[in-house]
Amino acid sequence: MKVSIILAAGEGTRMKSSTPKVLHKILGIPMLGYVINSAKDSDVEKISVIIGHGKEKINEYFQNDDIIFRTQPMGEKIPYGTGFAVMQADLDYNDEDTVLILNGDTPLIKSKTLDGFIKYHEQGKFSCTILTADLENPYGYGRIVRDGDAQIYKIVEQKDASEKEKLIREINSGIFAFKGSDLREALRSLNTDNAQGELYLTDIIKTLFDEEKRIGGYRLRDNREIFGVNSRDHLSICTEIMKERVNRQYMLDGVSMINPDSVIIEPTVKIGRDTIIYPGAIIQGDTSIGENCTLYGNTRIVNSKIGDGVTVDNALIEESVVGDNTTIGPFAHLRPNANVGENVKIGNFVEVKNSNFGNGSKAGHLAYVGDADVGENVNVGCGVVFVNYDGKNKHRSEVGDHAFIGSNANLVAPVKVEDYGYIAAGSTITKDVYEGQLSVERAKQINIDGWVEKKGFK
Incomplete structure (x- = not known):
């Protein structure tokens, strides 16, 4: 079985936020969500997320996902x-x-990379495999230290590295694959004899x-994936x-x-062929x-279904449905809950x-259609208002074909x-x-002669 442990307990103080770091969103999805999805797409069968700071919020956000949450104890005597x-x-x-082993704050890791990484680990029968990368500036990263036979024999953290070791450009990405028994046994040998304690x-x-x-090293092709x-x-850079x-x-x-640099599309969106986005x-x-x-232009569409052949020009569409060949x-x-038909x-x-607007109907300009059921081939003129609110309750209007x-x-x-x-x-x-009726409701028009002169306006 493939099991993923995702580390997501950090406080993220540099974010300066009450939101847990791993819940900060990139294109509408929390960082942790990207890591979870990459793991799932790599055929990982069980995911365990280690949480600490902001654990309640993280639990609540992912409560419907098939994930195990483990809480890391916190306190002065905890080794961390x-x-x-x-x-x-x-x-x-x-x-x-x-x-x-994955990290909840590295959302750019691809499932394709993890597939190759796991395959390399399992086929090589390694006890541990490290995802490594070569960086021009490796400052802050743990260095991969190899022996004379180019075999990895340790990782040294920046604060514990000698001046010679700091010159090494191959770094530890923080992503590992272990054989379960070797991981469990080796964890028991850990101690706090280092700069951080x-x-x-x-x-x-x-x-x-x-x-x-046996320890393997799998080099990353695109270093941005471990950002x-x-x-x-x-x-912002990650976004x-x-x-x-x-x-x-x-x-x-x-x-x-x-x-494309000026277009923002979340990865949850589906778009058909030959659609053009300005x-x-x-x-x-x-x-x-x-x-x-x-x-x-500055069109924003949120949680909506748009049909084929639709033109949207500088409009906001929220939680609505738009039929084929309609212009907005x-x-x-x-x-929300606007259901606009075809050829509208x-x-x-x-x-x-919160209205249904039937096929072939038109509202050309300066109108408000609220809580209404409008039929097909209806013309709604300029300045029309569907008066739906009496100060306490909303009411619906109905307009036939x-x-x-x-x-x-x-x-x-x-x-x-x-x-x-x-x-x-x-x-x-x-x-x-x-x-078939014509309804007219207007006060009688009265024209008063000489009114302007009497008022002294002329």
């Missing part, structure tokens, strides 16, 4: 260190298991070497790398981006976008909320306009309008 953290998962693996997992390497156990996040600027990776994959799958778009959460769509915007807002136009400064709502009309809910009902411009409708 990576070795101590791994000890907390003692019950979660067996002697014959392959145990993969902690139990270093890396000290196991020297113990295994002295016992003539660790310790501060907000690190988080840029992930954005580039995610956008590139969408483009490889047939999506066009005019300027600069400034933000697409988030559980959103699916069909084929042959066009997204212009510019400067429109679909608020939702135009300039139109807001739709082929109805016409004239400009500046108010539909005061609850009210019903049947099929082919016509509402004259400027009317405030409080009573139902039946099929």
